[in-house]
Amino acid sequence: MDQFDLLVVGAGTGGCMAASTAAKEGLRVGLIDCKLEAKIGEKICGDAISGHHFENLKIPVPKGEEYDSKIQGVKVYAPDLSEVFVVEGPGVSGYIINRHSFGQRFLRMALDSGVEFQDGLLATEPIIESGYVKGVFVKSLIGGQKRTLQAKVTIDASGVVAALRRNLPEEFHIEREVSKKDIMACYREIRGNVEMKSGHCEIYLNQSVARGGYFWIFPRSGSNANVGVGIQADKIGIHPKTQLYDHILTKPMFKGTAIISAGGGYVPTRGPLDCLAANGVMFVGDAACLVNPIHGGGIGPSMISGRLAAGVASEAIERDDVSQKGLWRYNLDYMKAYGAKQAGLDVFRIFLQEITNEELNYGMRQRLVKESDVLKASLEGDLKLSVTDKAERAFRSVRRPEFLIKLRDVAGKMRRTKRHFLNYPAPEEFPEWRAQLRTLH
Numbered sequence: 548m549d550q551f552d553l554l555v556v557g558a559g560t561g562g563c564m565a566a567s568t569a570a571k572e573g574l575r576v577g578l579i580d581c582k583l584e585a586k587i588g589e590k591i592c593g594d595a596i597s598g599h600h601f602e603n604l605k606i607p608v609p610k611g612e613e614y615d616s617k618i619q620g621v622k623v624y625a626p627d628l629s630e631v632f633v634v635e636g637p638g639v640s641g642y643i644i645n646r647h648s649f650g651q652r653f654l655r656m657a658l659d660s661g662v663e664f665q666d667g668l669l670a671t672e673p674i675i676e677s678g679y680v681k682g683v684f685v686k687s688l689i690g691g692q693k694r695t696l697q698a699k700v701t702i703d704a705s706g707v708v709a710a711l712r713r714n715l716p717e718e719f720h721i722e723r724e725v726s727k728k729d730i731m732a733c734y735r736e737i738r739g740n741v742e743m744k745s746g747h748c749e750i751y752l753n754q755s756v757a758r759g760g761y762f763w764i765f766p767r768s769g770s771n772a773n774v775g776v777g778i779q780a781d782k783i784g785i786h787p788k789t790q791l792y793d794h795i796l797t798k799p800m801f802k803g804t805a806i807i808s809a810g811g812g813y814v815p816t817r818g819p820l821d822c823l824a825a826n827g828v829m830f831v832g833d834a835a836c837l838v839n840p841i842h843g844g845g846i847g848p849s850m851i852s853g854r855l856a857a858g859v860a861s862e863a864i865e866r867d868d869v870s871q872k873g874l875w876r877y878n879l880d881y882m883k884a885y886g887a888k889q890a891g892l893d894v895f896r897i898f899l900q901e902i903t904n905e906e907l908n909y910g911m912r913q914r915l916v917k918e919s920d921v922l923k924a925s926l927e928g929d930l931k932l933s934v935t936d937k938a939e940r941a942f943r944s945v946r947r948p949e950f951l952i953k954l955r956d957v958a959g960k961m962r963r964t965k966r967h968f969l970n971y972p973a974p975e976e977f978p979e980w981r982a983q984l985r986t987l988h
């Protein structure tokens with residue numbers, strides 16, 4: 548019978564992590580994906596992941612087929628290319644992976660833990676009974692049959708489509724729609740024969756080429772590179788592919804290069820959903836907007852959220868309380884582990900999206916924000932403009948004092964937002980906390 552303790556919709560990194568964690572706790576776990584088993588892990592991506600995620604989650608680092616190369620840091624270029632910030636260190640070094648093999652490893656991990664996996668199965672909407680999610684309606688993409696899968700707790704890990712979250716009734720009080728302002732529309736190609744030094748992921752800020760986003764060139768082994776562009780979805784106007792072809796692939800380094808793979812996708816680059824659970828249902832990974840809003844890295848947060856959600860779901864099922872209250876601790880755990888930092892960084896993302904190329908060039912040239920600030924911010928979600936060099940920064944911003952003032956405001960807002968998420972409330976206090984959050988934005 549299709550009746551599970553925990554049902555996970557979506558076998559991406561978030562879903563597989565949730566499913567395997569819960570199965571190891573002894574739960575009967577179902578995992579479904581609309582893709583066929585052999586295709587799990589195929590995803591249009593930059594293929595970069597920071598090494599600290601493996602350390603923190605205590606899972607093996609990429610090796611064998613899933614390993615492509617090592618990355619020692621990130622280079623961030625100013626729009627006029629006159630400045631480059633080289634950011635290196637434990638939080639930004641990591642790996643370039645082969646995404647398909649990486650995803651297959653995660654599926655294998657789930658299957659080896661005893662998860663029951665069904666592929667080619669599309670979740671169409673949640674089953675709602677007495678104010679609880681009790682499983683999902685599914686449709687086979689092979690035979691077309693429709694049926695139901697029931698579960699005590701259902702996890703939506705269906706990625707940016709958020710198949711369950713978007714179909715919840717209003718009385719669940721969960722954010723169903725994500726503003727286009729908070730989504731990055733991306734197009735990327737993997738190209739062979741690219742002349743590029745390995746070792747650093749390159750990020751180019753340029754509001755006229757990548758409005759509200761950036762374009763990237765990430766080196767891969769064997770003279771290959773992953774090159775792409777992400778544009779704020781409400782600013783799209785011109786298709787990201789056109790931007791890639793008109794402005795990026797025209798660089799001499801791409802002359803005579805060949806396409807190995809190509810495609811597009813969306814990334815929810817914003818703060819986390821303000822509530823990650825409701826009666827009988829939880830949200831992980833992209834389905835909960837758990838992506839680093841500055842660089843768009845979402846593989847790590849999807850794994851973190853999958854692990855944490857499954858841990859809380861197991862205990863709630865054991866206690867026989869899968870109400871929103873019973874699942875509430877997941878909010879606290881995730882916000883502490885990553886969400887508060889993510890929320891802080893989101894303030895900086897909005898700031899970056901609103902400034903001009905000229906301001907970006909100026910800020911980087913004058914080192915009003917420095918490499919060390921960027922590294923710290925990426926690790927902690929705070930922009931700490933140090934007091935010791937306050938006078939020096941003021942001197943450097945003498946031509947545009949208003950820019951430094953803006954920057955200080957942003958740093959303050961980042962701190963307040965992060966603190967607000969670290970003070971995540973008890974369920975009874977949530978409406979007030981949510982109202983306060985809206986005043987912070």
Ligand SMILES: Cc1cc2nc3c(=O)[nH]c(=O)nc-3n(C[C@H](O)[C@H](O)[C@H](O)COP(=O)(O)OP(=O)(O)OC[C@H]3O[C@@H](n4cnc5c(N)ncnc54)[C@H](O)[C@@H]3O)c2cc1C
Nearest residue numbers: 557559560561581593594595670706812832833844845846
């Ligand atoms: C162009 C691009 C570049 C990126 N670059 C990077 C990067 O370099 N580093 C990084 O860390 N992150 C990157 N990301 C983000 C990262 O890929 C995601 O954040 C991450 O994959 C999220 O994992 P997930 O498990 O939440 O969702 P997904 O990996 O999207 O998995 C969701 C799964 O759900 C399945 N599914 C969807 N709908 C249904 C349904 N209705 N029924 C059943 N199954 C369903 C899908 O088939 C899929 O297998 C990038 C994203 C894009 C688009």
